[in-house]
Amino acid sequence: MTIDLKEKKSAVEFATNMRLHVSINTASVAQALPFYKALFGTEPTKVRPGYAKFEVAEPPVNFTLNENGNFQQGGTISHFGIQVKSAQEVMDAKERFGQSGLATFSENEVTCCYAVQDKVWVTDADGNNWEVFVVLDADAPVHSANRMVSGPNNSCACATGANTNRQTLELTGKGSNNNSCC
Numbered sequence: 001m002t003i004d005l006k007e008k009k010s011a012v013e014f015a016t017n018m019r020l021h022v023s024i025n026t027a028s029v030a031q032a033l034p035f036y037k038a039l040f041g042t043e044p045t046k047v048r049p050g051y052a053k054f055e056v057a058e059p060p061v062n063f064t065l066n067e068n069g070n071f072q073q074g075g076t077i078s079h080f081g082i083q084v085k086s087a088q089e090v091m092d093a094k095e096r097f098g099q100s101g102l103a104t105f106s107e108n109e110v111t112c113c114y115a116v117q118d119k120v121w122v123t124d125a126d127g128n129n130w131e132v133f134v135v136l137d138a139d140a141p142v143h144s145a146n147r148m149v150s151g152p153n154n155s156c157a158c159a160t161g162a163n164t165n166r167q168t169l170e171l172t173g174k175g176s177n178n179n180s181c182c
Contacts, residue, residue: 008087008118011138012055018089019060021081021131025068032065048114051143064113079129086134087118093132094120111140 026032029052036054037043040063046053050067062083084090090106097104097120105121112119119133 005086005088005091008134008136010083010085010134010136011115012083012135014055014060014062014083015057016060018082018084019062021062021064021083021133023064023066023078023081024076025071025078026065026076027067027071029065029067036063036065046114046139048143051113053113066113077128079131081119081131081133084132084134087136090118090120090132090134097122109136110144111142112144114140114143116140 029047029050033044033047033052036052040054040056042054042056044052045055052065054061054063056063062081064078066078068078082093084093087108094104094106102122106119107121108118109116110119115135116137117133117135119131121129121131123129
């Protein structure tokens with residue numbers, strides 16, 4: 001069965017064609033919230049157990065806090081991302097990465113950060129994980145369908161459970177669309 005990617009559009013509205021996504025780990029979302037409310041001058045758009053999201057118009061950013069049981073002071077970066085408005089744009093990014101010789105890892109219709117998303121992951125030369133993603137359903141009932149760590153440096157926003165290596169999953173074809181990370 002072939003899915004027409006042009007039919008898969010974002011369930012989230014934002015003013016620009018794309019916006020930056022920054023996800024950081026925190027020891028306590030509750031303790032971190034007052035600072036980020038003051039920083040962005042707004043309330044979060046979503047707060048769930050161990051998770052909070054700010055969708056800021058100026059500067060355009062999707063900023064998330066993820067409570068991480070393995071949190072270490074100074075190790076706050078979870079991953080970075082670019083949020084787009086369609087699954088086709090995710091596939092276009094994957095093609096662009098591939099043409100540049102970069103290894104990718106794709107996830108389709110994964111539950112992550114209390115939302116259903118399509119995404120492609122790539123890792124920069126310093127080991128920072130980046131995702132290009134579209135939100136297909138903005139309000140899923142769970143943080144992650146399968147709370148596994150993705151990425152060569154074993155760091156990811158949804159991570160609290162078992163570790164796995166994104167490169168291994170990509171190269172061996174093992175894993176499923178539920179190895180999600182937001």
